[in-house]
Amino acid sequence: MDMSIWKQKRIILAAIAIIAVLAATLTYRDVFQAISAFAPHTYQNILVLDAGHGGMDGGAVAEDGTMEQDINLAIVRKCEAFAGLFGLHTMLTREDGNSIDYDPEQSIRANKVADIHARVRITNSVRNPIFLSVHLNKFTDSSYSGAQVFWSKNNPEGQLLAQQIQSTLTRGLSPVRERQAKQAADSIYLMKTLTCPAVIVECGFLSNAEEARLLAQDDYQKRLALCIIDGCLQYAEQS
Ligand SMILES: [Zn+2]
Known part of the structure; x- marks a missing residue:
């Protein structure tokens, strides 16, 4: 068509x-x-949606006790729904509140390693993966706000994808401060291990009370998810 x-x-x-x-x-x-x-179904890629953290690792915590891992999964579920609407196939890494491949017999450390390895295994198990990890930020200065996208340097396509999503987030959310997409730090295991186009979307700052309130709202999560998927579709149509 x-x-x-x-x-x-x-x-x-x-x-x-x-x-x-x-x-x-x-x-x-x-x-x-x-x-x-x-x-x-014209898209060649499968979008791997990765809800950051899970299980014992709740991620960042807002002042009111809201945990990053729950919001990450809620946003990922909405991304899954929007992507499906537009014919972009998805695969989720974490599908519930537990860490992946959780084994109660094992130590916290062993479960963390199993979880991160499972995220790589799931991503590499699909055809032409695009990896997109959803996280929330936290910083000592509570004035910081806004969504920001980071790319893995292992695949040059990652930068294009990150810039596309940053652009649709900026257009869709009109943030107080416009952020630029950036290369991810080498210390982030998934970003240094995956070889497919891979990005992390930090959807906002839980340390900013106003943004934390928005991030917990269903409607705001839908807006975030629409912007993220719009960016993915624009990338997938060009590639
Ligand atoms: Zn996180």
């Missing part, structure tokens, strides 16, 4: 989905699953 026609259809399908959700008691997941049957 001609891509410009498909883009128009995509907008119409998205509008139908939103109206259907508002008008009825259907969930986004129900509607998106139904509509995704009509989406052309």
Whole structure:
């Protein structure tokens, strides 16, 4: 199908989905699953959606006790639904509140190693993976806010993907401070190990009370997920 026609259809399908959700008691997941049957599966990549942390490792914690791992998974679930609507296939690494391959007989350290290795194994098990890890930031200065995307230097496509997502996040969220996509630090295991296009999306700062409140909201998570998937689709259409 001609891509410009498909883009128009995509907008119409998205509008139908939103109206259907508002008008009825259907969930986004129900509607998106139904509509995704009509989406052309033209994308060569499979998007691996990685909810950061899990289990004993809750990640960053907000002042009110909200844990990063729960918000990460909520955003990933919304990304999964939006991607499905547009015909972009996904694979989730962590699907619940537990760490991956958790074994209660093993030490915390051994479980952490098993978890991170499982994320690599799952990513490498799919055809043409794009790896996208969702995290939240935390900093000592509570004035810091805004989403920021980091890329792995192992694959030059990662930088293009990161810049595309940063751009759709900036357009969609109109942040107080516009951040730029950056290369990830070498100390991040997944970023130095994976060889496919790989990015980390830090969706905002839990250490900023106003942003922490937004990050916990269902509607804001949907906006974040739409921006993230919009960036992925634009990348996938170009590559
Ligand atoms: Zn994190």
